[in-house]
Amino acid sequence: MTDLRTIPVVAAGEERPSGGQGNLLARVFDELTAFCRSRSLFMLHYCTGCGAVELPPAMTSRFDMERLGIQPMVTPRQADILLVTGYVSTKTLKRIILTYEQMNSPKYVIGICSCTVNGGMYWQSYATAKKLNDYLPVDMYIAGCMPRPEAVISGLRELIANIRAGRSDYWRDYYRRYDHYLGNQQRLFGENWQTPTDVIAEARHYGLFGPETLGEHTALLEQHQTPLQPFEMRLGLKQDKGSSS
């Protein structure tokens, strides 16, 4: 699905021009922000697959992720990192996309386990999405089935270094090329797929609206989009089961 030539590549040594180029004060401020950002990362507490079983050892006493300033966080609104730990079934992928769009920028996606890279050992499964990169911009992959806690921590250190150097900004890619990601999502979920977040308006707000933000898929979205209703959950139960008194 993804044409490899369209994926933006950032060379390891290349510095992205920051906003405050030239202005010393602004540059110092940017560097300070990047430093603080890289040292207090909150990781969303969402275990999507088998890789999640290696995260408790990585978080607790033995490998102790907290010494890097990384802590689990229960709500997507306050989280910085979305860890996709393992295979994503179609049903999970919908929740991942909803969660990702709820998170505040800057946000980073890490794909753990081989299954997020290319489907892993479920390459022929009818129920899983194969390449996470098609649906979300992924900052880093940690391959392995499953990666050891040391590998997870080494990957997170790499992410910290990338954030520090301003190289990890693939969340911008989601706004710049929203049409591409939306197209892949529509191909999987059907053309009626929509999320509560208005990504196009956010792209305008962040100043990331580009020529590839809109396209045929966003046109299709606007055609099918229904106005957001007050959310109503249907349990599908006629009567409450015997409530105790």
Place this chain on the structure above:
Amino acid sequence: MRPENYQAVSHPPSHEYEVFFGPNHPGIEGNYALKVRLHGDEVTAARADGGYLHRGFEKLMEGRLWIQNIALVPRICVPDPVPMEVCYSLAIEALGGLEVPERAQWIRVMQLELSRIAAHLFTFGGNAATTGMYTPMFWGIADRDLILDLFEELSGGRVYHIYNIPGGVRRDLPEGYLKRVSDTLDYIESRLPDYDNLMFTNQVFVRRATGVGIMTQEQALDWGVTGPNLRATGLPFDVRRDDPYLIYDQLEFDVPVEEAGDAWARTLVRRAELKQSLRILRQVVARLPEIDGPIRAPIPNPLAWNLPLGDVYTRVESSKGELAYYVVSNGGDKPWRVHVRGPSAMHAVQVLEHLVTGARIEDVAQIMFSLDACPPEVDR
């Protein structure tokens, strides 16, 4: 719901609301969700929402060779993978008429019991964390890691060790391995009083767990619940004792039973089972050096291995309950049909819905963890 703390209040209608409990919620065991309808803080209806981890295992296994599926099966239950490998191997051996050497059987039992201890330590941690006690979680996971180190030394994998293959085990024990197993057992045994002080006699936990999520023995039998959850209702049924496989009939162990059937009883049964697993492992470590011989029965070329026509049902006792495989062969090199009886599928969907209804919202996570549900095994 703790009866002594609860007084029924008549709420205005606006106190009726519905919330999602999961899938990204720290009180949920993995990728699983519950939708609950609340009246105040009391749950009046609940609907389990699984399927987030569905990978179509039973279909995938039909497309792969008998031997290839060995790499697939441990993924069905992530925290407790060894029973999956052993049960599938037992099925193939029964179909192919393979005789497993005695030494391999003893090594398999050692792996099974180590895996059970690891899974129970993991569950204790999660169970305590749902009541706000995070120290048992840190301790349990750190102690579990020592067992994962043993697995790693033997098979190269911490979590998934494709170590049990049809016909026996992959390689023999390294030099001094039994000594290291014995040392780890000593350490875990010395930690048990600490766990008792911290968790099993701690009123913070005892009062939260007593009387929560009660299941009677009739209900448990009707719903097909097995394992520690069934034994917590007073029925001493254990596949290891009642339908012995491998060499369990040569070992001495008790089947711990509790009567109450609530979350506290389920936790106590697991605590007692941990001790029995240590007892079994002591016997295995003592006996294993005497048992010599091959570790693997010779199997034909696994890439062109046609098993004879037939079907077989094998079961083992995993840490969650009775795990079984129903395998049908049509004489080919691939299974014609595989059905996995994941023990959690029985108690993590309908039973959980039933037990949660009438409980209070803060006890929902506690009930789920005390049932020791394993979502990947439910969805498969």
